[in-house]
Amino acid sequence: MKKKLIAGNWKMNGSLAANEALIKNLLAGLGTPACQVALCVPSVYLAQCQSLVNGTAIDLGAQDVSQQPEGAFTGEVSSAMLQEFGVRYVLVGHSERRQYHFETDAGVAVKAQRALACGITPIVCVGETLAEREAGRTEEVVKRQLAAVIHANGHCISEIVVAYEPVWAIGTGKTASTEQAQQVHAVLRAQLKAASPQADRIHLLYGGSMNAANAAQLLAQPDIDGGLVGGASLKAPDFLSIIASAN
Numbered sequence: 001m002k003k004k005l006i007a008g009n010w011k012m013n014g015s016l017a018a019n020e021a022l023i024k025n026l027l028a029g030l031g032t033p034a035c036q037v038a039l040c041v042p043s044v045y046l047a048q049c050q051s052l053v054n055g056t057a058i059d060l061g062a063q064d065v066s067q068q069p070e071g072a073f074t075g076e077v078s079s080a081m082l083q084e085f086g087v088r089y090v091l092v093g094h095s096e097r098r099q100y101h102f103e104t105d106a107g108v109a110v111k112a113q114r115a116l117a118c119g120i121t122p123i124v125c126v127g128e129t130l131a132e133r134e135a136g137r138t139e140e141v142v143k144r145q146l147a148a149v150i151h152a153n154g155h156c157i158s159e160i161v162v163a164y165e166p167v168w169a170i171g172t173g174k175t176a177s178t179e180q181a182q183q184v185h186a187v188l189r190a191q192l193k194a195a196s197p198q199a200d201r202i203h204l205l206y207g208g209s210m211n212a213a214n215a216a217q218l219l220a221q222p223d224i225d226g227g228l229v230g231g232a233s234l235k236a237p238d239f240l241s242i243i244a245s246a247n
């Protein structure tokens, strides 16, 4: 059975001093975790965080990657640049990127391709808005978002991670019920199985207000292989407690 994966998404939070304190506190309490652990940090802190997690049980992640390989794209960070800093995971298609930066399914699929080409695992985020859920469109939306990535990446699809993050649950304190989350995960698993004989290797993470109190129940679901954790990843005791729930 594959180990679960708990990935923190710091979003646009942190400072040199806060990052150092957080990572040191995490390492002090981590021991030898039974699950995989990653931190997706702001790009400007990759060098600092790389040196803090180097040789530890924490893998380094980034929060976005350019669709372009290099060139005149001011403000963008390429997958080759991330690779130079030992980045193992990169979020693509986070709902905040889709919402505030108008990222499309096709663009997210290209980002996943760029990451894979540099040996970085894309964590492909999918999820429906509240309006889409209320209109009964959840399955259609998440399947459409994932289909674009499957279509662009062919047999490499077994190398991705997928995070189901209902948009209405991100940063709101509203968590999907275990039944709601498992139901969507089962849909995504079936879609991945139809696309790849190696789909069982793919981690399917749940994200959306996962915290120390609800993690164990969510992580006990058959198709939930880990969590993508925003707010609670910024507090060492909370994040450590979620990691312990996945052990």
Ligand code: PEP
Binding pocket: 009, 011, 165, 169, 170, 171, 172, 173, 207, 208, 209, 210, 228, 229, 230, 231, 232
């Ligand atoms: C996220 O940013 O991916 C996320 C799930 O945030 P939160 O845990 O704060 O809802």
